[in-house]
Amino acid sequence: MTPDDSTLPWLAGPARDIATRQRGHALLLQGNAGAGVFELALRVARTWLCETAAADAPCGRCTACHLLATNSHPDLLALLPELTQVELGWSVGGNDAPEAGDGEGRAKRKPSKEIRIEAVRDAIGWTQKSSSRGRAKVLLLFPADAMNLVASNALLKTLEEPPEGVRLLLVAEDAERLLPTLRSRCQRLLFEGPTPEQALAWLEGQGAANAPVLLAAAGGQPLAARRLAAEGFDAAAWIALPRRVAEGRWEPPAGATIPRLREVLQKLCHDAMALAAGAEPRYFPADSLPPVAAWPRLADWSQSLARLARHDEHPFNAPLITDSLLTEAKAVWTKSRGRA
Numbered sequence: 458m459t460p461d462d463s464t465l466p467w468l469a470g471p472a473r474d475i476a477t478r479q480r481g482h483a484l485l486l487q488g489n490a491g492a493g494v495f496e497l498a499l500r501v502a503r504t505w506l507c508e509t510a511a512a513d514a515p516c517g518r519c520t521a522c523h524l525l526a527t528n529s530h531p532d533l534l535a536l537l538p539e540l541t542q543v544e545l546g547w548s549v550g551g552n553d554a555p556e557a558g559d560g561e562g563r564a565k566r567k568p569s570k571e572i573r574i575e576a577v578r579d580a581i582g583w584t585q586k587s588s589s590r591g592r593a594k595v596l597l598l599f600p601a602d603a604m605n606l607v608a609s610n611a612l613l614k615t616l617e618e619p620p621e622g623v624r625l626l627l628v629a630e631d632a633e634r635l636l637p638t639l640r641s642r643c644q645r646l647l648f649e650g651p652t653p654e655q656a657l658a659w660l661e662g663q664g665a666a667n668a669p670v671l672l673a674a675a676g677g678q679p680l681a682a683r684r685l686a687a688e689g690f691d692a693a694a695w696i697a698l699p700r701r702v703a704e705g706r707w708e709p710p711a712g713a714t715i716p717r718l719r720e721v722l723q724k725l726c727h728d729a730m731a732l733a734a735g736a737e738p739r740y741f742p743a744d745s746l747p748p749v750a751a752w753p754r755l756a757d758w759s760q761s762l763a764r765l766a767r768h769d770e771h772p773f774n775a776p777l778i779t780d781s782l783l784t785e786a787k788a789v790w791t792k793s794r795g796r797a
């Protein structure tokens with residue numbers, strides 16, 4: 458992420474409200490990553506740590522703000538899984554994290570999706586030391602549901618009775634995935650994200666081509682849309698995709714992983730179901746969708762994709778799975794025709 462992402466225009470209001478009104482020492486912030494919930498939490502933390510008197514937003518000029526801009530403020534600790542660090546381009550104090558090697562001859566281990574218990578224990582130790590710059594200390598966890606049971610339990614006592622001056626910011630897309638004992642110790646806040654107009658205006662301001670199509674493809678989430686654009690989003694190809702899939706003529710982009718492919722098909726499945734139910738599609742323009750498919754076919758397809766999503770970590774035979782996914786998708790429409 459770029460350092461100025463905490464200045465996304467739709468974050469200023471909610472960040473000021475949280476930073477100045479919330480007195481709890483443990484906050485649980487729920488919202489979409491693609492709408493900037495992590496950047497919101499970061500802005501709240503920066504507001505708390507800014508050393509300008511009575512700041513209701515990071516001033517951007519004091520020593521603390523300069524340290525925060527390079528993630529080298531000693532009183533902010535952000536616990537992110539390795540994978541999230543990679544995705545956000547997050548590095549601490551200029552050091553690139555995480556390390557790739559894991560010893561044991563497993564030279565290229567995948568970046569972890571978990572917040573590791575060791576990291577949580579280290580963080581608890583960190584909260585017990587006094588603040589370096591004499592203000593608050595902020596421990597930020599994102600996504601907080603990336604802690605497993607052991608890591609979550611390790612954090613309970615600190616959540617309940619944090620040392621003087623320590624504030625915890627737990628950030629999650631789905632708070633229900635946290636242990637109830639964690640949730641109950643936090644004050645819960647919901648981040649709604651930008652309005653569609655704010656999201657579109659921002660995306661257009663970033664110079665994105667075909668911003669409305671791009672934003673819809675990303676489910677209305679502007680940061681997710683920016684990432685799609687950076688990966689070479691092709692609006693014409695996106696609009697052509699639904700019919701090509703239904704006709705068995707779609708070829709996934711080279712290098713598309715199974716999870717990515719599954720995600721695209723889930724978006725198509727969602728919109729095909731919306732169309733069948735007489736609702737507005739979300740990801741594709743309505744006139745780009747193939748004819749209405751039979752509901753039982755769509756329901757089976759949806760369940761099959763959801764089952765696949767639970768096994769995203771599985772080392773797939775990618776070409777084989779890709780073929781079977783595309784055949785399954787096409788059959789939704791051919792067999793719907795057969796029944797009609």
Ligand SMILES: [Zn+2]
Pocket residue numbers: 506507508509512515516517518519520521522
């Ligand atoms: Zn400042």
